[in-house]
Amino acid sequence: MRILAAEDEKNLNRLIVSRLTAEHYSVDACFDGGEAMAYLESAEYDAVVLDIMMPVMDGLAVLKKMRAKGMSTPVLLLTARDSIEDRVAGLDAGANDYLIKPFAFEELLARIRVLLRKPREASDSVCRVDDLEVHLDTHQVFRSGQEIRLSGKEFALLRYMAQNEGIVLSRDRLEEHLWNFDYAGGSNVIDVYIRYLRKKIDEGHERKLIHTVRGTGYVLRAEI
DSSP states (O other), X not given: OEEEEEOSOHHXXXXXXXXXXXXTOEEEEESSHHHHHHHHHHXXXXXXXXXXXXXXXXXXXXXXXXXXXXXXXXXXXXXXXXXXXXXXXXXXXXXXXXXXXXXXXXXXXXXXXXXHOSXXXXXXXXXXXXXXXXXXXXXXXXXXXXXXXXXXXXXXXXXXHHHTTTOOEEHHHHHHHHHTTTOOOOSSHHHHHHHHHXXXXXXXXXXXXXXXXXXXXXXXXXXX
């Protein structure tokens, strides 16, 4: 399950990402409404945790823009405002749920589980790129029917790339996703893990799936 966390308070953002990651969710994080819309327009999410009071574009504006674009992704609004009028405004804008700050993380997790409690097609748990299959629920990977053993970080990297098939991902974005806020960046660690994946995924296959976009990053896609 993939979740976008949009919260401008950096410490709270880190905590949300840390707790959701510990529950085995795949999490992207951003700090303002403009970033949130950019993420939402470039990838698909199973749920969004959206703070109302954010710079650039507030949470309600993001939510209204989402719904105007036909995005039906479940949204949990976070806010320090607890008046009935504020709650109604959020729900009328298209929110699925509303959580008042400060909150217990156990309640946040419970509300997210409710948002995600919907029938899912079996195919939703498998990402397919050409003859590559990435099973999100069992963490299994197959190419041409042969199972490929990956480490935890290798699988997390491949899963993120598969969920963003055809989208060029920068090294910084990959680092932020894999290490969240505990990783300081500034090394070639992503290049190292890409090399590991290429050896396991592409070596011995005529059609290569992991591609370097010079000066930008990496993309997972089938060659045409």
